[in-house]
Amino acid sequence: MSGVTMNEQLVADGAPQAVSGLYQPRLPRWAPAALALGAAVVAIAIGLGAGLGSRVQWGLLAGVLYVAATFVVAARVEGRRQAKDRLATSLVWVCFLIAVVPLVSLMWETIARGIKVLDGNFLSHSMAGVLTIQPGGGVYHAIIGTLEQVGIATVIAAPIGLLTAIYLVEYGRGRLAKAVTFFVDVMTGIPSIVAGLFVLSFWILMMDNGYSGFAGSMALAILMMPVVVRSTEEMLKLVPNELREASLALGVPKWRTILKVVLPTAIGGIATGVMLAVARIAGESAPIVLLVFGSQLINNNPFEGAQSSLPYYIYEQWAAGNEASYDRAWAAALVLIAFVMILNLVARGIARWKAPRGGRS
Amino acid sequence: MAKRIDVSGLNAYYGAHKAIDDISMTVEPRSVTAFIGPSGCGKSTFLRTLNRMHEVTPGGRVEGKVMLDDENLYGPGVDPVSVRRTVGMVFQRPNPFPTMSIFDNVAAGVRLNGGRVRKDELDGIVEKSLKGANLWNEVKDRLNKPGAGLSGGQQQRLCIARAIAVEPQVLLMDEPCSALDPISTLAIEDLIGELKERFTIVIVTHNMQQAARVSDRTAFFNLAGVGQPGKLVEIDDTERIFSNPSVQATEDYISGRFG
Numbered sequence: 001m002s003g004v005t006m007n008e009q010l011v012a013d014g015a016p017q018a019v020s021g022l023y024q025p026r027l028p029r030w031a032p033a034a035l036a037l038g039a040a041v042v043a044i045a046i047g048l049g050a051g052l053g054s055r056v057q058w059g060l061l062a063g064v065l066y067v068a069a070t071f072v073v074a075a076r077v078e079g080r081r082q083a084k085d086r087l088a089t090s091l092v093w094v095c096f097l098i099a100v101v102p103l104v105s106l107m108w109e110t111i112a113r114g115i116k117v118l119d120g121n122f123l124s125h126s127m128a129g130v131l132t133i134q135p136g137g138g139v140y141h142a143i144i145g146t147l148e149q150v151g152i153a154t155v156i157a158a159p160i161g162l163l164t165a166i167y168l169v170e171y172g173r174g175r176l177a178k179a180v181t182f183f184v185d186v187m188t189g190i191p192s193i194v195a196g197l198f199v200l201s202f203w204i205l206m207m208d209n210g211y212s213g214f215a216g217s218m219a220l221a222i223l224m225m226p227v228v229v230r231s232t233e234e235m236l237k238l239v240p241n242e243l244r245e246a247s248l249a250l251g252v253p254k255w256r257t258i259l260k261v262v263l264p265t266a267i268g269g270i271a272t273g274v275m276l277a278v279a280r281i282a283g284e285s286a287p288i289v290l291l292v293f294g295s296q297l298i299n300n301n302p303f304e305g306a307q308s309s310l311p312y313y314i315y316e317q318w319a320a321g322n323e324a325s326y327d328r329a330w331a332a333a334l335v336l337i338a339f340v341m342i343l344n345l346v347a348r349g350i351a352r353w354k355a356p357r358g359g360r361s
Numbered sequence: 362m363a364k365r366i367d368v369s370g371l372n373a374y375y376g377a378h379k380a381i382d383d384i385s386m387t388v389e390p391r392s393v394t395a396f397i398g399p400s401g402c403g404k405s406t407f408l409r410t411l412n413r414m415h416e417v418t419p420g421g422r423v424e425g426k427v428m429l430d431d432e433n434l435y436g437p438g439v440d441p442v443s444v445r446r447t448v449g450m451v452f453q454r455p456n457p458f459p460t461m462s463i464f465d466n467v468a469a470g471v472r473l474n475g476g477r478v479r480k481d482e483l484d485g486i487v488e489k490s491l492k493g494a495n496l497w498n499e500v501k502d503r504l505n506k507p508g509a510g511l512s513g514g515q516q517q518r519l520c521i522a523r524a525i526a527v528e529p530q531v532l533l534m535d536e537p538c539s540a541l542d543p544i545s546t547l548a549i550e551d552l553i554g555e556l557k558e559r560f561t562i563v564i565v566t567h568n569m570q571q572a573a574r575v576s577d578r579t580a581f582f583n584l585a586g587v588g589q590p591g592k593l594v595e596i597d598d599t600e601r602i603f604s605n606p607s608v609q610a611t612e613d614y615i616s617g618r619f620g
Contacts, residue, residue: 246458250449250473251444261460265459
C-alpha cells in the first residue's frame with residue numbers, strides 16, 4: 001500500500017526532494033587510504049616526539065589513530081550508521097594487519113637466517129662425523145626420518161580416519177555413533193607428549209621393542225586420526241542428500257553409492273583435510289624425542305634403530321648452542337616450513353582439480 | 362514392460378509420527394497417474410513408498426502391501442536395491458551427479474549397477490535414453506561436458522534420461538516441473554506423454570492444470586488436520602475428478618475453495 005502511495009507522490013511532485021531521503025554525502029573512495037597514511041604519519045611523529053623506542057608502539061598508535069579518525073570523519077560527513085560501518089571495517093583491517101605481523105616476521109626471520117647454510121650439500125648430507133661446533137653437515141637424515149615417519153603415520157591414520165568418518169556420516173545411528181564422536185573429540189585434545197608416552201609405555205617398555213621411526217609413527221597416527229575424522233566428516237556432510245537419493249533410486253547399492261557418488265563429490269575437501277593433518281603432525285617433536293630417540297646418522301629403515309626428524313633436528317641443533325648449529329637449526333626450520341607449504345599447495349591443487357565442475361560450458 | 366501397481370492398506374511412518382494412513386489404490390500400466398493435494402498430505406511420502414525410498418529416511422517405516430503385478434515389494438526377502446532398479450524415480454530438484462559428465466550421468470545407473478557393459482553398447486544406451494528424454498539434439502556435441510553445466514530444464518531431462526537408462530518398469534516423478542519455467546515444463550509434459558507408451562508413470566504435482574493435461578487418472582490426497590496422517594480421498598479418471606468428483610473436498614480443492 002505505502003509503495004503505491006509513494007509512487008503516486010513521486011509522479012505528482014516530480015521533484016528531486018521526493019527522494020531526498022535516499023541521497024547522502026559519501027566519503028571519496030580514497031578516504032580510507034588517506035586516513036591510514038595520515039594516521040601512520042601522525043603516529044610516527046608522536047613516536048619520535050615522545051621518544052618511544054619500540055616500533056610496535058608506533059604501529060599500535062597508528063592503528064588506534066586510524067580507527068578513531070575513520071569513525072570521527074565518517075560520523076561528521078556520512079552520518080552515524082555509515083560511521084559504524086566504517087568503524088567495523090577499519091577494525092577488521094587493523095586486526096588483519098596485527099594477525100599478519102607475526103606470520104610475516106616469522107617467515108622473514110626464518111628465511112633470512114635459514115638461507116645462509118641452505119644449499120645442496122645441506123640437503124644431501126647427514127651430521128655423521130660433524131661436530132656441533134663445526135660448520136657444514138646437513139639435514140638429509142632428518143628429512144628421511146620425517147618423510148618416513150609422517151608417511152607411515154598417514155598410511156595408518158588416513159584410512160582409519162576416512163572409514164570412521166564414512167561410518168559416522170553414512171551409517172552411524174544411536175549409541176555407538178555418539179560414543180565414537182565423543183571419543184574422537186577427546187582424542188582431538190590429546191597432547192602430543194601424552195600420545196608419545198602411551199606408545200612408549202605400550203610399545204617400547206611393555207612389548208620391549210627398541211626405539212624406531214615406526215614407534216614415532218604410531219604416536220603421530222594417534223594425533224592425526226581425529227583431525228582426519230573431523231575434516232572428512234564435515235566434507236561428507238556437505239554432499240547433498242539428493243545425490244545419495246538419486247543414486248539409490250537408480251538401484252545402486254548403498255556401498256557403491258558412497259564409493260562412486262559421495263566420495264568423488266567430496267574428494268577435494270577430504271584430500272585437503274588429510275594434507276592439513278599431515279602438516280600438523282610433521283611439526284611434532286615431543287613424541288619423536290620419546291620414541292625415535294634422535295640420531296646423527298642416516299637410517300633408512302623406519303622399523304629399526306633410532307632416526308631423526310626435522311623438528312627434532314631443529315631442537316637438537318638449537319640445544320647445542322653455538323653459531324654453526326644455530327645456522328643449521330634455522331635452515332632446518334626453513335626446510336620444515338617449505339615441506340608443510342608444499343603439502344598445502346598440493347592439497348589445494350588436488351581440491352581445485354577434483355572440485356565438482358558446475359560452470360556452464 | 363510396464364507393470365500394474367496394486368497398493369493395499371499402506372501406512373508409512375517417520376519414527377512415531379504416522380505420515381500416511383491406510384492407502385489402497387491401483388495404478389494402471391502404460392498410463393499416467395497424478396497425485397494432487399495440499400502440502401504435507403503425504404503425496405511424496407506415498408510416492409517414495411512405491412520404490413522403497415521411504416525407508417532411506419532415518420526412522421522411515423512402512424506397513425502394508427505394494428503389489429507390482431504379482432510380487433509384493435514389501436514381502437520378506439525382497440531386496441530394496443532390485444526394487445529401485447524396477448521402479449525408477451525423478452526428483453523435484455534436478456540432481457545430476459556433479460562430478461560426472463553428461464554421458465557419465467546417463468550411464469551412471471548402468472555402470473554403477475555393476476554389470477560390465479561394452480563401450481558401444483553403453484553408447485547405444487546413452488543415445489537412446491537421451492533421445493527418449495528429448496535431450497539428445499541439445500547435448501550430442503558435448504557429452505563429455507559436466508552435467509551440472511546444463512540449464513535447469515535440461516538438467517531435469519538429463520535426470521529423466523538417467524532414470525530411463527536402467528529400463529525400469531515404472532517411473533515415479535516427484536513434482537518434476539516445480540523448479541522449471543513454463544517452456545521446460547512443456548518439454549517435460551510432452552515427454553511424459555511419450556514415455557507413457559513404455560512405462561507406468563506416477564507423477565506428484567501441485568499444478569492442477571498439469572495434472573489435468575498429462576494424467577489419465579488422478580488421486581486426491583488430504584489430511585484431516587495439522588499433525589494428522591494424510592489420506593487418499595479418492596482416485597478416478599482425471600476427467601471425472603476435474604469435472605464431477607464424487608467427494609465435496611476434491612471439488613473444493615480443485616476449484617480453490619479449500620480450507
